[in-house]
Amino acid sequence: MSHIRGRFGKGADEAASRYTASIPVDWRLYPYDIAGSIAHARMLARQGIIPSGEADTIVAGLTSVREEIEQGRFDFKAEMEDIHMAIESRLIEKVGEVGGKLHTARSRNDQVALDTRLFLKETIRDTLGRVRELQQAVVGLAERNIDVVVPGYTHLQAGQPVLLAHHLLAYFEMLKRDSDRFGDCFRRTDVMPLGSGAVAGVPYKIDRDFVAGELGFSEVSDNSADAVSDRDFVIEYQAAASLCMMHLSRLAEEVVIWSSSEFGFIEVDDAYATGSSIMPQKKNPDVAELARGRTGRVYGRLLAMLTTMKGLPLAYNRDMQEDKEGLFDVVDTLLATLEVFAGMVSTLKVNPAATRKAAERGYILATDLADYLVRKGVAFRTAHDIVARLVSRAAQAGKSLSELTLAEYKGFAPEFDEDILAISVESSIAARDVPGGTAPGRVKQAIAEARKVLDG
Ligand code: ARG
Numbered sequence: 001m002s003h004i005r006g007r008f009g010k011g012a013d014e015a016a017s018r019y020t021a022s023i024p025v026d027w028r029l030y031p032y033d034i035a036g037s038i039a040h041a042r043m044l045a046r047q048g049i050i051p052s053g054e055a056d057t058i059v060a061g062l063t064s065v066r067e068e069i070e071q072g073r074f075d076f077k078a079e080m081e082d083i084h085m086a087i088e089s090r091l092i093e094k095v096g097e098v099g100g101k102l103h104t105a106r107s108r109n110d111q112v113a114l115d116t117r118l119f120l121k122e123t124i125r126d127t128l129g130r131v132r133e134l135q136q137a138v139v140g141l142a143e144r145n146i147d148v149v150v151p152g153y154t155h156l157q158a159g160q161p162v163l164l165a166h167h168l169l170a171y172f173e174m175l176k177r178d179s180d181r182f183g184d185c186f187r188r189t190d191v192m193p194l195g196s197g198a199v200a201g202v203p204y205k206i207d208r209d210f211v212a213g214e215l216g217f218s219e220v221s222d223n224s225a226d227a228v229s230d231r232d233f234v235i236e237y238q239a240a241a242s243l244c245m246m247h248l249s250r251l252a253e254e255v256v257i258w259s260s261s262e263f264g265f266i267e268v269d270d271a272y273a274t275g276s277s278i279m280p281q282k283k284n285p286d287v288a289e290l291a292r293g294r295t296g297r298v299y300g301r302l303l304a305m306l307t308t309m310k311g312l313p314l315a316y317n318r319d320m321q322e323d324k325e326g327l328f329d330v331v332d333t334l335l336a337t338l339e340v341f342a343g344m345v346s347t348l349k350v351n352p353a354a355t356r357k358a359a360e361r362g363y364i365l366a367t368d369l370a371d372y373l374v375r376k377g378v379a380f381r382t383a384h385d386i387v388a389r390l391v392s393r394a395a396q397a398g399k400s401l402s403e404l405t406l407a408e409y410k411g412f413a414p415e416f417d418e419d420i421l422a423i424s425v426e427s428s429i430a431a432r433d434v435p436g437g438t439a440p441g442r443v444k445q446a447i448a449e450a451r452k453v454l455d456g
Contacts, residue, residue: 032118039214061095107198130338192217196224229315252288269347301326376415
């Protein structure tokens with residue numbers, strides 16, 4: 001299959017070669033593969049396993065292979081099978097037989113585990129940065145619209161009025177938990193597998209801690225068979241990404257619905273929308289829709305990898321090569337979605353008149369009427385029944401709550417007094433003055449806390 005002929009008398013079938021090659025996908029691991037090989041070569045020399053002059057030659061050779069790749073002069077040949085073989089064989093072409101010493105005390109099994117972990121650690125740092133940028137956009141939008149009220153929905157029916165900022169900060173919280181999950185995933189990815197060899201460890205006096213230190217790992221793996229054969233860290237990233245995409249898809253749905261002419265709460269900036277090829281009046285929230293759609297792709301990749309790993313005997317199996325395509329796709333999709341959402345959210349325009357109108361429509365203050373009666377000593381269940389009757393009568397009469405007179409109120413319960421007429425969206429919001437509630441003071445405090453998290 002590869003240029004390693006091993007015990008095979010004849011070359012591989014061309015279709016089989018193409019079938020098993022991963023280089024069209026795993027070429028992206030080249031910077032990590034080269035960094036890992038350089039650390040490994042230095043360690044081999046320090047330990048007296050290869051002469052230090054030869055390690056220098058190997059390191060110089062690897063550095064020039066990296067330059068070739070970066071300058072687009074490298075030929076990623078499919079017959080090289082994977083990026084590890086491609087780099088090693090180019091090294092040998094360049095520096096001669098001494099390049100063949102690089103693979104001493106190493107297997108591709110621990111090598112690919114190392115490369116994938118290095119890739120993922122850097123990716124998680126990028127992910128955390130992107131999540132933070134989106135959180136900043138969300139908090140900025142909340143701050144700029146601190147006085148805006150919207151209906152708080154349950155069952156997509158207007159329930160109780162809330163501050164838009166409060167609604168938006170819900171997404172801040174989701175993203176905060178997403179960050180925590182990626183941070184947890186980082187800790188478990190930050191384990192150095194090299195030295196595990198193919199499965200059993202290696203018969204040389206290597207220094208694994210030195211390699212870990214060179215590559216910035218916090219610890220070395222404890223079991224060689226485990227280190228070469230688990231991909232739980234890949235799955236963990238995909239799972240955290242799936243949850244994050246789920247959150248983004250909900251935000252996406254709200255962007256879609258809120259920007260419809262029926263709602264008219266927000267307007268997506270032209271830069272994040274497209275027109276229709278046939279209906280001139282349309283401005284479609286495609287970015288949000290595609291994010292919603294791509295969430296399914298990310299879930300699919302998670303399920304695919306879980307299924308690939310299910311029932312595999314220890315230790316390394318070639319099935320595991322399938323991890324990269326799904327991981328890269330999830331990473332690319334998530335990072336792109338986070339990036340474009342930060343831009344879309346920070347340029348969203350809010351229409352406070354429309355949100356206020358919706359927040360005042362209907363019987364959204366019905367809960368407040370019941371709470372009013374409770375404060376006058378009525379049991380909540382009774383108060384609920386009274387207000388339910390009141391609302392259905394008002395609806396029959398085609399009247400809103402603000403159109404009812406005190407006499408009409410008193411007709412439902414004698415406890416209603418003059419001050420019931422002062423009940424409003426503002427008083428309703430202000431009354432929710434509990435930790436985590438939508439009262440303006442609480443929301444401002446939540447924004448300050450969010451800022452602290454973002455600056456911390
Ligand atoms: N391309 C392989 C992968 O991604 C590298 C490890 C291959 N090891 C082996 N013994 N064939 O999993």
